[in-house]
Amino acid sequence: MTDRAQFSEQNKQTPEAVDIAIVGNPNAGKTTVFNALTGLRQKVGNYPGVTVEKKTGRIHGGGREVRVHDLPGLYSLIPKSLDDKIASDIVHGHSNALGNLRLVVVVVDASNLSRNLYLVTQVIELGLPVLVAANMMDAAAQCGIELNTSKLADRLGCPVISLVANKRTGIPELKDRILSMAFRPNGNTGGSAMKIGTDVSDVIEPIAGWLRDNAGMHGTASQSEAVRIVSSDVALEKWLTTTNGQMKREQSRLSTLVAASRDGLQQQKLDWTTLETNLRYKWVDEICRDVIQKTGKERPRFSEIIDKVLTHRVAGPLCFLILFALIFQSIFSWAEVPMAAIDSLVTWAGDQVATVMPDGVLEDLLVNGAITGVGAILVFLPQILFLFFFLSLLEDTGYMARVAFIMDRLMRGTGLSGRSVIPLLSSFACAIPGIMATRTISASRDRLVTIMIAPLMSCSARLPVYALIIGAFVPATAVLGIFTLPGLVLLALYLLGIFGAVVAAFVFTRFLGRKQRPSTFVMELPPYRMPSLRWILLQMFERARIFVMTAGKIILAISIVLWFLSSYPRADHLNSSQAIKQSYAGQLGQVIEPVIRPLGFDWKMGIGLITSFAAREVLVSTMATIYNVENADENSQTLREILRNEVDPETGQPVYTPLVAVSLMVFFVFACQCMSTVAIVRRETNSWRWPVIMVAYMTAMAYLGSLIVYQGGIALGLG
Amino acid sequence: MLALKELKQDETAVIEKVMNGNVDAGLLAEMGLTPGTPVRLVKFAPLGDPLEVEVRGYHLSIRCAEAKAIMVKKA
Numbered sequence: 001m002t003d004r005a006q007f008s009e010q011n012k013q014t015p016e017a018v019d020i021a022i023v024g025n026p027n028a029g030k031t032t033v034f035n036a037l038t039g040l041r042q043k044v045g046n047y048p049g050v051t052v053e054k055k056t057g058r059i060h061g062g063g064r065e066v067r068v069h070d071l072p073g074l075y076s077l078i079p080k081s082l083d084d085k086i087a088s089d090i091v092h093g094h095s096n097a098l099g100n101l102r103l104v105v106v107v108v109d110a111s112n113l114s115r116n117l118y119l120v121t122q123v124i125e126l127g128l129p130v131l132v133a134a135n136m137m138d139a140a141a142q143c144g145i146e147l148n149t150s151k152l153a154d155r156l157g158c159p160v161i162s163l164v165a166n167k168r169t170g171i172p173e174l175k176d177r178i179l180s181m182a183f184r185p186n187g188n189t190g191g192s193a194m195k196i197g198t199d200v201s202d203v204i205e206p207i208a209g210w211l212r213d214n215a216g217m218h219g220t221a222s223q224s225e226a227v228r229i230v231s232s233d234v235a236l237e238k239w240l241t242t243t244n245g246q247m248k249r250e251q252s253r254l255s256t257l258v259a260a261s262r263d264g265l266q267q268q269k270l271d272w273t274t275l276e277t278n279l280r281y282k283w284v285d286e287i288c289r290d291v292i293q294k295t296g297k298e299r300p301r302f303s304e305i306i307d308k309v310l311t312h313r314v315a316g317p318l319c320f321l322i323l324f325a326l327i328f329q330s331i332f333s334w335a336e337v338p339m340a341a342i343d344s345l346v347t348w349a350g351d352q353v354a355t356v357m358p359d360g361v362l363e364d365l366l367v368n369g370a371i372t373g374v375g376a377i378l379v380f381l382p383q384i385l386f387l388f389f390f391l392s393l394l395e396d397t398g399y400m401a402r403v404a405f406i407m408d409r410l411m412r413g414t415g416l417s418g419r420s421v422i423p424l425l426s427s428f429a430c431a432i433p434g435i436m437a438t439r440t441i442s443a444s445r446d447r448l449v450t451i452m453i454a455p456l457m458s459c460s461a462r463l464p465v466y467a468l469i470i471g472a473f474v475p476a477t478a479v480l481g482i483f484t485l486p487g488l489v490l491l492a493l494y495l496l497g498i499f500g501a502v503v504a505a506f507v508f509t510r511f512l513g514r515k516q517r518p519s520t521f522v523m524e525l526p527p528y529r530m531p532s533l534r535w536i537l538l539q540m541f542e543r544a545r546i547f548v549m550t551a552g553k554i555i556l557a558i559s560i561v562l563w564f565l566s567s568y569p570r571a572d573h574l575n576s577s578q579a580i581k582q583s584y585a586g587q588l589g590q591v592i593e594p595v596i597r598p599l600g601f602d603w604k605m606g607i608g609l610i611t612s613f614a615a616r617e618v619l620v621s622t623m624a625t626i627y628n629v630e631n632a633d634e635n636s637q638t639l640r641e642i643l644r645n646e647v648d649p650e651t652g653q654p655v656y657t658p659l660v661a662v663s664l665m666v667f668f669v670f671a672c673q674c675m676s677t678v679a680i681v682r683r684e685t686n687s688w689r690w691p692v693i694m695v696a697y698m699t700a701m702a703y704l705g706s707l708i709v710y711q712g713g714i715a716l717g718l719g
Numbered sequence: 720m721l722a723l724k725e726l727k728q729d730e731t732a733v734i735e736k737v738m739n740g741n742v743d744a745g746l747l748a749e750m751g752l753t754p755g756t757p758v759r760l761v762k763f764a765p766l767g768d769p770l771e772v773e774v775r776g777y778h779l780s781i782r783c784a785e786a787k788a789i790m791v792k793k794a
Contacts, residue, residue: 076749112777115751143776232745273739277748281756299776304761313765405780409766520743520785521769522750525778
């Protein structure tokens with residue numbers, strides 16, 4: 001029995017709640033239709049085993065309920081990315097993610113009908129009931145396109161509803177039609193299929209026959225799928241990797257049949273790679289000629305006029321820089337205010353608990369383990385909210401595609417595309433929202449590589465560390481009149497991070513890309529549109545929720561482990577400086593000393609490296625604790641003074657030479673000292689494999705970098 | 720017949736064929752770049768690559784490598 005047939009079985013048993021899916025081209029207004037149908041009461045989850053978001057809403061009517069699933073946007077049933085694959089598998093009935101699929105609503109952009117109908121006709125041929133939502137009828141009229149929807153319904157063999165979803169025009173009709181269609185028993189849908197000449201149908205018939213015999217597909221669906229298999233190795237792959245018992249035995253026969261068909265087509269001088277596209281677009285163009293009347297009005301050049309500036313040779317990159325500087329500014333400094341407020345609130349909460357509770361282990365665990373951990377989560381919220389406000393705004397207006405267009409050439413040297421620019425730049429503020437922003441990258445390899453290199457962009461949490469060390473060891477000498485040495489050192493550290501990211505990207509793209517086809521950059525530049533504030537705010541809070549709920553748990557757990565390491569074994573009779581030295585973290589620091597010695601670090605810095613895995617800035621407070629400085633921050637003169645005067649008890653030499661300081665900073669440029677990053681990578685890649693690889697490769701880079709700096713410096717006599 | 724890349728800014732031509740080889744001709748065709756379709760070169764990106772074309776009433780960005788494989792005929 002096929003998956004589709006199994007679904008029909010289930011359908012008979014539960015008529016009360018059924019599932020429908022919304023599909024459509026990207027930028028066709030699919031999400032607007034979904035929001036208008038379901039209100040903003042929607043659940044965002046994940047498809048099992050992958051990180052693609054699954055959005056579900058409900059509509060009710062006549063005591064019955066329809067679960068509406070918003071599938072990722074796609075141009076064709078041949079998947080190009082993970083998102084596409086999810087959507088394609090669901091409408092094919094190859095996925096169990098949606099149990100009871102009864103209807104597919106295909107949203108089309110009426111102003112761009114032919115490319116949209118390409119997907120519509122593919123879906124109709126699968127044999128599921130289809131309802132076409134012809135959206136943006138107003139935009140079509142402005143472009144001089146008059147769409148005859150009843151004629152289109154005739155040609156396609158399925159109902160067509162005309163919509164202007166952002167004005168809610170046609171939404172009630174769409175809802176009524178969904179409710180009536182979703183509960184109709186599955187039967188012959190009467191959908192039309194594209195014309196295939198006998199020259200082609202004879203050649204593909206053996207494959208269609210295989211699909212009828214082994215996959216239980218019917219006439220139209222089997223022919224349509226046969227054309228697709230012949231045209232595309234991706235489509236063929238799906239059948240060759242199925243684990244279904246009967247199909248598995250017949251797989252080698254399918255490969256032979258496909259090879260024979262491709263030969264047959266070549267003999268007729270037909271290019272099999274474009275067989276489906278040529279047949280289907282011919283069919284679609286024929287439909288379009290029949291259902292579209294041109295009113296003679298010119299297509300407005302509104303977006304093209306804006307682009308005269310925004311993608312202009314000079315003005316384009318300039319606008320991008322200014323815009324990004326503004327966003328950067330907001331994440332970097334406007335977010336400081338709420339961050340400081342959250343920070344003091346957490347400290348206040350800790351103090352309150354400390355005064356109310358009796359001194360002891362439980363109090364310490366709550367204050368220094370749990371509350372500190374919660375604080376470490378919440379403190380990132382303002383940055384995440386700010387960044388996602390702007391990212392959603394840029395995405396929804398259509399500007400994000402222009403950024404990718406402008407920057408693609410520059411990114412190509414690393415093996416990535418223009419789509420990686422925004423996530424990487426965001427990571428200069430904080431890698432966490434940056435990594436969350438990689439969802440806009442459709443190519444899965446590019447997305448993964450971008451995630452892996454994002455933490456090499458020097459984030460704002462590295463600044464306190466840099467500030468402390470530069471402040472203590474780099475003299476404020478003027479360079480060339482306008483620069484100062486500390487400023488140049490800071491710049492060098494940022495550049496070093498970028499350099500490391502370029503190298504890592506180069507290695508990862510080659511390492512991960514061997515099995516992949518060459519990276520293409522075929523991307524729609526959608527017309528500029530007014531964004532919806534409500535939707536942007538919704539997305540912003542959704543991201544924040546994901547961060548707190550999923551990464552939060554991991555961060556809390558790591559905080560408690562680190563608390564345990566730095567406060568056990570208990571030594572309540574000692575002062576905090578002595579206590580941390582004999583704690584497990586202190587002991588670990590001494591254990592790793594031989595390893596970090598070649599970098600110029602002593603065991604006290606070893607403790608700092610261990611505790612700063614929680615977050616880089618923790619190094620400053622750890623150093624303050626070790627050196628027994630009360631209330632020190634990175635600007636503390638006392639702490640800087642103590643670091644400068646620290647002397648090795650054996651040699652009598654200063655511990656922190658400028659060379660050690662540089663080595664330590666280089667370590668922090670490369671090291672993955674941030675448990676929140678690890679947690680978010682775990683969440684975004686849905687496995688522990690990538691965060692583990694990330695920590696490993698970044699630690700290796702940090703170690704090597706510091707080793708080269710320190711040993712090289714010694715060899716040159718700089719120590 | 721010449722490559723789409725050889726067109727000047729704002730010039731329109733009709734697609735003859737997409738050369739298979741280094742580019743994913745199937746993907747380009749799915750996006751509507753099929754033989755017989757008019758295509759207009761809108762502009763080149765600031766660094767000369769990628770480029771923007773208008774096809775079937777919408778705008779698409781493709782790389783020069785892809786535009787080299789798309790053969791067109793000026794109207």
